[in-house]
Structures are given as C-alpha cells and as structure tokens.
Amino acid sequence: MSSAQSFKQAPHKLLVIPGPIEVADQILYANASPSVSHVSPAFVPIFGDCLRMLRKILYAEKTGQPFMIAGSGTLGWDQTGANLVEPGENVVVLNHGYFGDSFADCLQAYGANVTVLKAPVGGIVGEDDLVATVKEQKPKLVTITHVDTSTGVLSPVARYAELIHKASPDTLIAIDAVCAAGSEEIRFDDWGLDVVITAPQKGLGVPPGLSLVMASKKALDVLNRRKAPVTAYYCSWRRWLPIMEAYEAGQAKYFATPPVQLVTALRVGLKQILEDAPKLEERFQIHKDVSNYVKDELEKMGCGFVPLDRANSANGMTAARYPKGITAADVLGPLAERDIVVAGGLHKDIASEYFRVGHMGVTAVDKSRGDVDKILKNVKEVLDIARAKKA
Ligand SMILES: Cc1ncc(COP(=O)(O)O)c(C=O)c1O
Known part of the structure; x- marks a missing residue:
C-alpha cells in the first residue's frame, strides 16, 4: 500500500x-485522494487553508479577498471583465505579448472600451506612454501581464502600479500573474493591487484546473457600486463571495462543486511553499x-x-x-x-x-x-x- x-x-x-510544470510526488498523491463530500467537515478546512495560504503567498493579508473556482487561468480574465467592467468603460491593457492580446480580447467581450499599449517585441511599455494614457483616459482598469509567457518579458509591476496610482487614484489595477505567482514576488497590499489572477500549474507547482484570484476591498466596492448588472452567472463574484467567506469561516456553502481532489492537492503544494525550506x-x-x-x-x-x-x-x-x-x-x-x-x-x-x-x-x-x-x-x-x- x-x-x-x-x-x-x-x-x-x-x-x-x-x-x-513538474509536480512533486506528495502533491500528485493528494490529487488522487479518496472522494469526500465538498460540504463535509473533512473538506471545509482544506478549502479554507488554501484561501488563507494564497493570501500569504501573494502578501495580501490586509486587503485581499481570495477566490478559488474550478476553471483555468483564463477564467480570471473573465472574472475581472464580468465583475469590474461595465459596457463602454475605458480599460488600458499593457501588452508584452500573446497573453496581453488575449486579455484585451476577453475584456472586449464584456463591453470594455480597450486601449492597448503594445510594447515592441521583447520590450516593455514605456513609463511616459503609460502615464500620459492613464491621465488622459482615467480608465476604470489597467491590466498588466506580470510575465508574458509568450516572450518571457517581466513587467515592473510595482513601478507601474506606483505611476498608475499617482496619475489616476481611482483606477483599478489587475495583474495577470498566471506565469508569475510562486516564482516572482508579488506584494498585493504594498503595491496597491486590486486583482491578481493566477492558476496552480506554473510557479505554484500543482496540476491545472483552478482559477485563483485575489481581489482588493476597493475592487469589491466597485462591484457593489456598479450600475449595470453582472452579465455572467458562473463567474459572478456576488455568487462566489459568500462561498469563499463561508469556507474560510469553517462552514460549507454550495454554489458549484469544487474539484475536491485538486483543492486537496493545492493545499499540499501551498503548504510546501510556505512551510518547507x-x-x-x-x-x-x-x-x-x-x-x-x-x-x-x-x-x-x-x-x-x-x-x-x-x-x-x-x-x-x-x-x-x-x-x-x-x-x-x-x-x-x-x-x-x-x-x-x-x-x-x-x-x-x-x-x-x-x-x-x-x-x-x-x-x-x-x-x-x-x-x-x-x-x-x-x-x-x-x-x-x-x-x-x-x-
Ligand atoms: C500569462 C498567462 N496568462 C493566462 C494564461 C491562461 O491560463 P490557462 O491556460 O490556465 O487558462 C496563461 C497560460 O499559459 C499564461 O501564461
């Protein structure tokens, strides 16, 4: 045995x-754990631990609200578009490659009026260009791909966030950290980020199949104040927030079935990152x-x-x-x-x-x-x- x-x-x-990426043996073993009810006392703390550990890994303990939903990294773009953008609102997308193109496409699907700042291949968007655009447009949201996996370009997220905050304090900042969380430092609270989108299968070293998102209080306030209805069902944070809050408080609540084994594996992976050398x-x-x-x-x-x-x-x-x-x-x-x-x-x-x-x-x-x-x-x-x- x-x-x-x-x-x-x-x-x-x-x-x-x-x-x-490669997955450690203990994580794969957890991914093959026996079935357990998603609302059982055995599973509730596993889900809750994942949310608490995500806050730690992203340094989001002051202002972060984690969401963990079955899906892939892409679902984080949809969550951002569906919950935070109303039709016709300005969004600025910093584009360092293929994944910047796709994030822009996704936000357009939710009616955003997207301006793409596209860097030359291998380069990054210039600070002057960013500041001028943000000052002029006062966008609802700026998105930054932390690492664009197509080019291997790393965005200076802390610096960009500082510039955006100065140029337009109300603008929300979302980073796509699918290829960054776990391998690049992300300081959610200190950098004043509003959304971090990630997934388990890269720097976190866990099999794919979850959308992991951190949202700020400011982002949730924006959601609460929106005038247009959220035109998505599965990725509506209004439906998921009570679920996340319940699991973190040690109670089960159902909206849609979580991938129990994968969440169990994620807990082992996040524990290794936080507790092992x-x-x-x-x-x-x-x-x-x-x-x-x-x-x-x-x-x-x-x-x-x-x-x-x-x-x-x-x-x-x-x-x-x-x-x-x-x-x-x-x-x-x-x-x-x-x-x-x-x-x-x-x-x-x-x-x-x-x-x-x-x-x-x-x-x-x-x-x-x-x-x-x-x-x-x-x-x-x-x-x-x-x-x-x-x-
Ligand atoms: C930077 C980045 N964003 C988003 C995605 C989309 O993630 P997924 O393929 O899990 O939907 C990827 C996937 O490779 C990515 O590298």
Whole structure:
C-alpha cells in the first residue's frame, strides 16, 4: 500500500515548458485522494487553508479577498471583465505579448472600451506612454501581464502600479500573474493591487484546473457600486463571495462543486511553499539565481533572448533565441527524444526564432532533482550535434 511518503510517480519525460510544470510526488498523491463530500467537515478546512495560504503567498493579508473556482487561468480574465467592467468603460491593457492580446480580447467581450499599449517585441511599455494614457483616459482598469509567457518579458509591476496610482487614484489595477505567482514576488497590499489572477500549474507547482484570484476591498466596492448588472452567472463574484467567506469561516456553502481532489492537492503544494525550506523570500531569490545561471549558460552556447533587457526578463522561464544557423527542428524534437520537453516560440511575429524553457517550482527549488543541469547539458549536446551536421 502506498503512502504519501513512499509514493513515487511513474517515470516520464521531464516537463520544462513554462507551465504546466513538474509536480512533486506528495502533491500528485493528494490529487488522487479518496472522494469526500465538498460540504463535509473533512473538506471545509482544506478549502479554507488554501484561501488563507494564497493570501500569504501573494502578501495580501490586509486587503485581499481570495477566490478559488474550478476553471483555468483564463477564467480570471473573465472574472475581472464580468465583475469590474461595465459596457463602454475605458480599460488600458499593457501588452508584452500573446497573453496581453488575449486579455484585451476577453475584456472586449464584456463591453470594455480597450486601449492597448503594445510594447515592441521583447520590450516593455514605456513609463511616459503609460502615464500620459492613464491621465488622459482615467480608465476604470489597467491590466498588466506580470510575465508574458509568450516572450518571457517581466513587467515592473510595482513601478507601474506606483505611476498608475499617482496619475489616476481611482483606477483599478489587475495583474495577470498566471506565469508569475510562486516564482516572482508579488506584494498585493504594498503595491496597491486590486486583482491578481493566477492558476496552480506554473510557479505554484500543482496540476491545472483552478482559477485563483485575489481581489482588493476597493475592487469589491466597485462591484457593489456598479450600475449595470453582472452579465455572467458562473463567474459572478456576488455568487462566489459568500462561498469563499463561508469556507474560510469553517462552514460549507454550495454554489458549484469544487474539484475536491485538486483543492486537496493545492493545499499540499501551498503548504510546501510556505512551510518547507526554503522560506518564501528565499524562494524568489532562488528563482532569480537559477534564471541568471540558465541565461548565462545559454548565452555561452550562442543563444540570444527575446526580452531586450535582463532586468525585464522572467525568473521562472527563459525565451531563448536559437543560435545562428540553428532551427526549431534541431532542438525541440532532439530534446524530446532525450526525454526533455521544452516549448517552441509562441509570439506570432517570431515564433520560429526561439524556444522557451520553464525553470520554476521544483525544477528550480529542489536541487536534488538536477533538472537545470540536465536541461543545459542536453541543450548543449543537441546544439553541438546540429552544428556538426551543418558544418
Ligand atoms: C500569462 C498567462 N496568462 C493566462 C494564461 C491562461 O491560463 P490557462 O491556460 O490556465 O487558462 C496563461 C497560460 O499559459 C499564461 O501564461
């Protein structure tokens, strides 16, 4: 009979795309826990613990109201659009790649009048441009993709938030942290954020299937004051808020069935992040150190990078340009044959020119796995083989 401690997942290819990522054995074991009623005394504290731990991981203990709803990261965009934006209201979307395009599309579906500030590929939106637009439009909402997974660009969220607050104090700030929570520091209270959207399958190291959202008191006040009805059923915070409050208070309440096993797995994953070594602050530093190491080593192999600047590069992933003369076919397939799965390019303008490697969660933090050196050693070997063939 297997126990959490003795359980070992089946051998498989090393998954080092920028999410979903490798999942630790104990989390997968929890994901296979026996059925339990979603309103039972056994499950209520599990759900409540997840909400409390999310507040801690996002430093949202003063002003954050967490929502945990079955769905994927994308559902967080819908929650933002459905609850906070009324038809015809101005929204400014900072766009650093594919996921900025999609967030804008989603908000338009809820009637937002969207202005997109689009950075050049690999760059970030300029501060002057942001301030001028926010001052002129006084938007209801500004959205920022913390890490755009298509380009590996890291947004300076704290700085942007400071500028937005100064230029238009009533404007809400929503960040898409699907590819950032758990691998990049997010200070919800201190930075004055209003919505953080994330999901379990990237830096949090848990299987996909949940939308995790933190909303500020200010955001909930805006929802309470809205004139137009919320034109969504499943993602209406008015329906979900009493559920979240009940579970956190130790009582069950039903609106729609939560994925019981996945929530159980999330609790194990969040507990590992908060209670096991390394501590939360150190975890972010480890991601930075690993990221610098990966980028330095890839540079030595002749790779360039999609982000134009190291300071604006994600710490949980790398978007590396192929060295001169090397193509996707030289790298992606040969690595997969060696049981290492990395991702190809996603930004439509440059998709064939780069590949993406995830180095977040256990791959970065659990050095005993040896994932990072395994990735680098094999990338070097497949590049050497391709170069030798073409010589
Ligand atoms: C930055 C970012 N936002 C949103 C999403 C959408 O999340 P999901 O695929 O879980 O719906 C992703 C997915 O990769 C992402 O990387």
